[in-house]
Amino acid sequence: MRFSALTAAGLLATGVNANLNELAKAAGKKYFGTATDNSELTNTEYVAILKDNKMFGAITPGNGQKWQFTEKSQGVFSYTSGDEIATFAKDNSMLLRCHTLVWHSQLPTWVSSGTWTKEQLTSIIETHISNVAGHYKGQCYSWDVVNEALNEDGTYRDSVFYKVLGTDFIPISFKAAAAADADAKLYYNDYNIELAGNKQKEVLNIIKSIKDAGAKIDGVGLQAHLIVGSAGSRSALSTVLKSYVDAGVTEVAYTELDIRHKSIPADTTAQEQQATDYVSVVGACLDVAECVGVSIWDYTDKYSWIPSVFP
Numbered sequence: 231m232r233f234s235a236l237t238a239a240g241l242l243a244t245g246v247n248a249n250l251n252e253l254a255k256a257a258g259k260k261y262f263g264t265a266t267d268n269s270e271l272t273n274t275e276y277v278a279i280l281k282d283n284k285m286f287g288a289i290t291p292g293n294g295q296k297w298q299f300t301e302k303s304q305g306v307f308s309y310t311s312g313d314e315i316a317t318f319a320k321d322n323s324m325l326l327r328c329h330t331l332v333w334h335s336q337l338p339t340w341v342s343s344g345t346w347t348k349e350q351l352t353s354i355i356e357t358h359i360s361n362v363a364g365h366y367k368g369q370c371y372s373w374d375v376v377n378e379a380l381n382e383d384g385t386y387r388d389s390v391f392y393k394v395l396g397t398d399f400i401p402i403s404f405k406a407a408a409a410a411d412a413d414a415k416l417y418y419n420d421y422n423i424e425l426a427g428n429k430q431k432e433v434l435n436i437i438k439s440i441k442d443a444g445a446k447i448d449g450v451g452l453q454a455h456l457i458v459g460s461a462g463s464r465s466a467l468s469t470v471l472k473s474y475v476d477a478g479v480t481e482v483a484y485t486e487l488d489i490r491h492k493s494i495p496a497d498t499t500a501q502e503q504q505a506t507d508y509v510s511v512v513g514a515c516l517d518v519a520e521c522v523g524v525s526i527w528d529y530t531d532k533y534s535w536i537p538s539v540f541p
Contacts, residue, residue, distance in 0.1 A: 251263070260325065261288035264526050266291070270533050283322065285529075287325060288325040288327055289327065293311065293336070296330060298337060316369050334389035342390050355391070368411070378421065379392070405444075408446040416448050417483075419453060419485055425470055434474070450474040452485065454485070454488075454511060461511055484515060484524040487525065489504055
């Protein structure tokens with residue numbers, strides 16, 4: 231499924247082809263974007279749509295800037311995958327949403343299995359961010375600095391970062407990112423924080439803790455990996471967006487939007503509900519001035535992560 235009128239989500243009526251980025255910008259947003267990955271750039275039909283600025287104005291590297299790709303061995307940095315997508319963004323006048331600097335997953339074993347002191351792991355984080363964010367300095371509209379630090383109940387994941395540094399790893403990361411690229415917008419990014427609950431409330435505490443530490447945080451990224459029929463109402467979604475702004479960030483965005491069916495093939499009722507849910511999510515962004523844009527986690531089911539995880 232390509233995203234056309236269904237994901238225009240309130241910008242125009244279902245059944246009309248949608249130039250999503252063009253419409254988003256006309257509504258006062260910075261972009262409508264999508265994720266991509268390096269292997270997909272060999273598909274000429276896919277690329278023709280990806281680089282159409284009427285459709286997409288921002289791009290997020292799905293994998294190429296993650297730790298396992300950029301610093302597979304300690305102190306040895308590689309930017310080949312990330313650079314390909316950064317160059318694609320520049321060549322096609324797209325904003326680059328850089329993703330991600332500190333995440334518990336897709337870590338090389340030298341990081342995740344190491345026995346570190348607080349001083350050692352702090353230095354490892356700072357060195358990694360200084361090199362990676364420094365390499366892309368001036369190219370990124372934003373960085374997802376810390377990704378998915380929380381469990382579903384709002385407690386903290388038992389990652390190597392949390393085990394050694396506690397919650398301090400978060401402001402440490404944001405301070406390092408600001409030092410490496412002062413102009414990039416710095417985001418905390420997570421899923422299942424789109425509706426009110428314990429996880430959403432802890433994100434408010436994360437914002438406060440970063441600011442209390444004297445670090446910079448500009449935005450919250452709501453991944454929005456949602457399920458048809460459970461996305462929430464437009465008003466409930468916009469209320470949560472506003473809660474992050476009220477906590478002190480200057481912008482919010484839906485960063486990895488997809489709304490999966492509970493079962494496939496989906497019947498007409500389910501497809502109509504999916505359309506309604508997209509309307510609610512993008513409509514919530516339209517309702518909140520500080521919501522700068524929406525990115526979908528790749529624009530075609532062919533390259534979606536969902537079939538491999540929820541077959």
